[in-house]
Amino acid sequence: MTKIVKLQGLQKKFGKFQALSDVTFTVEAGEVVGFIGPNGAGKSTTIRALLGIIKRDAGQAEIFGKDVWKESLEIHKRISYVPGDVALWGSLTGGEIIDLFMKLHGGGDKQKRDYLIKRFELDPKKKAKGYSKGNRQKVGLIAALSVESDLYIFDEPTSGLDPLMEAVFQEEVEKIKEAGKSILLSSHILSEVERLADRVVIIRQGEIVESGTLDELRHLTRSAVTLSTEGDVSQMEFVEGIHDFTQKDNEATFSADNKYINAILTEATKLGVKKFEAVPPTLEDLFMRHYEG
Structure with a gap:
């Protein structure tokens, strides 16, 4: 299988604190990998290093066979990313922000955008400064799912959403999975990971302590x-x-x-x-x- 994401011995320090000491895993083409661990385990740091937002201290990090730091601009053309706390421009409406995100990515499907706005029950005419945390997440999710990407990176994507909207998100992720796209899903909602993931990677104190399919892990x-x-x-x-x-x-x-x-x-x-x-x-x-x- 084609390796879409490849991490080998990833390390990152912040001062004297070793945030990542040996992070190694892959995401294959058409695979959903659940990336789990509690707050402070290193999930978001790993994802920020993958996105080229922070520079790793050691190890290998590639997406589509390209170095995530040196070739981040090329990589970003083919990925969608939703963080756990979406920051928006308060003076713009939700609809304007979604369109801007889609334009920055290079287009997108307006019919799908409209469909997702209805599915996530978002008021796109309301200014972002009046949005709750859950509605800010919806803007990020709709923008990410409205564009065509080869890799979707979700870092606690349903943070702030009610259970009904979490279910909508899971259904939409299953659709992009069926379309053969790759997904890295970091989530604290274990039932969500259990439903969606082909493989699970568990991180603890900056190290991968377990990885494999649920069936493989259950043997342990x-x-x-x-x-x-x-x-x-x-x-x-x-x-x-x-x-x-x-x-x-x-x-x-x-x-x-x-x-x-x-x-x-x-x-x-x-x-x-x-x-x-x-x-x-x-x-x-x-x-x-x-x-x-």
């Missing part, structure tokens, strides 16, 4: 299992791969290492299985694994 952690049997279910407590075993009547709940699920089920069948439910970990479980404590 445990599923929640509920089991009831005809025989004495307490016999399952010491089976290899079972943790946090609790029992009520003849029903047990426990967490299970995924690589042992088959062996656990084999042991359970010896007792006569009445109920066996295994729920894989959510993205939130995977995320918290790296941040609890």
Whole structure:
């Protein structure tokens, strides 16, 4: 596959503070990569380095095979970017700002713009100084989605939006994904990332601590299992791969290492299985694994 974004050993210091120490990941053509981590982990710093807004101290950073610092003007012609807090010109209307952003990008689809204005329920005739944070985000999103780009970079794009508008955003992202575009999505809404992302990259204290598809990451952690049997279910407590075993009547709940699920089920069948439910970990479980404590 074609690598649209390539980061290798990216480093950035602010004074004595090491903001990024070893950031390495890629975004392939037609792929949505969810980039997650709490505030201060290095997400926005990584994105600003990718956009050529700040200069990296070390490592490799490329978009479309071009250096993000040296060839940023060429790169920006083919990308759309929405930050987590869109700053606007207060004396212009939302519609005027959207048109200006589209013009700066080199055109755009006016029919799509009008469609998106309706979908996001934005009043385009209102001056930006009267907009709430959510409406400022809508202006940025509409402008970014109204132009044709090969890479979309969203940094907390739904910040300030209500759940209904978050759903509209997710539906529109699915459309550009279906069109074969690449997307880097940084978001604190894990359900949003879980719904949209092909691959997840987790950053902690300036380093990538985990990356892969959700299925790949789920192999690294445990599923929640509920089991009831005809025989004495307490016999399952010491089976290899079972943790946090609790029992009520003849029903047990426990967490299970995924690589042992088959062996656990084999042991359970010896007792006569009445109920066996295994729920894989959510993205939130995977995320918290790296941040609890």
